[in-house]
Amino acid sequence: RQLARSSSPQDTHYYLLCLASVKEDAFGPAKGLVRNSDPRVRRLGIAALDSCHGPKVEEALLDLLNDPDDEVGDAAAISLTDPRRGTAIALVPNLQSIIARGGNAARRAVVALQRIPGEQTETILVDALSKTSDPDLLAQMADSLGMINSRMAVPGMIALLDDARPLESMQYSERSATRALAGARGQFSAKGVDAESITVLRARTVADAALRSLTLIAGPSAPTNATLPTDTRPAGALREQWEAWWKAGGGLSPRR
Structure with a gap:
């Protein structure tokens, strides 16, 4: 409750450290935070989940990929793929399934895969x-x-x-x-x-x-003059320029 009400960075940092110190016991309070109506509080809840591990934590973070707020979704994707968890590779099938379903969660799942x-x-x-x-x-x-x-x-x-x-x-x-x-x-x-x-x-x-x-x-x-805004040339011209670049080796030096 105090974390949700904190307004200064110093207080926020202090309360997060307090939650981190109890490790797995932080899951209950953190789960309450991620259900809050305020996106800022939900992001704090995800920060608190960083010290928690296990299937229930991963399930909560996967659910948060569908949060209506992009900042919350980003935070969930980052927490899911934190190397300290050591579970990112195991979550790849879950992320792949989320992408196949589309929507906001799919965009955040792409971000998570990017980090693996x-x-x-x-x-x-x-x-x-x-x-x-x-x-x-x-x-x-x-x-x-x-x-x-x-x-x-x-x-x-x-x-x-x-x-x-x-x-x-x-x-x-x-x-x-x-x-x-x-x-x-x-x-x-x-x-x-x-x-x-x-x-x-x-x-x-x-x-x-x-x-x-x-x-x-x-x-x-990159091909000359092919990095300008896409609406500055006739339709198809930019694609053709990049296709020619790719067919010519895509900037890689030919093997001798």
């Missing part, structure tokens, strides 16, 4: 990319595959460069950047920089999300 290293999870995401039609889920898959530098996903993302459907949700990388920016605003102000003038550039369409990830994967080898 290995060819298995990369293959699952690439396969799902070819089977998904929901624009926001597609964008999150492209975002996550770009973050793990998946060359396996390049052909699928090139195909998305013609997808001009608008997005309703931010991708995980955008939310992470927004959080980091919010935390650094004080430093910007102290240096005389107008913090309000610095914003995170959002992908507005599926094609935008795909292009950003392709650019990230390609790095300096």
Whole structure:
């Protein structure tokens, strides 16, 4: 109750340490917090669950992937795949099933898979990319595959460069950047920089999300003038440019 009411970072940190000190006994209080109507309190509940382990904890976190608040969903995905749990690989089938069902939970499950290293999870995401039609889920898959530098996903993302459907949700990388920016605003102000003038550039369409990830994967080898906004050229032209780049070796030096 005191944690839910805490308003200062110092108090919040203190109460979380108190819960962490009782380890598994923190599950009961934490479960109450994640049921709170306030997203901030639910995020605190997830932080309290970080010190708990076991199937009931994992079940609670999997349920929280469907939270209406993206920040809460992100926190659940991060907690689920915390290396200290040592159970992330075992949860891959659960996450795969959630992705197949679609919706908000699917986007957060993609974020969770992004955080589990290995060819298995990369293959699952690439396969799902070819089977998904929901624009926001597609964008999150492209975002996550770009973050793990998946060359396996390049052909699928090139195909998305013609997808001009608008997005309703931010991708995980955008939310992470927004959080980091919010935390650094004080430093910007102290240096005389107008913090309000610095914003995170959002992908507005599926094609935008795909292009950003392709650019990230390609790095300096990206085709010339093919990293500009997707709405600045005739339909199909950007895709054709990236297809030619991929057929030419995708920026990899030919073997001798």
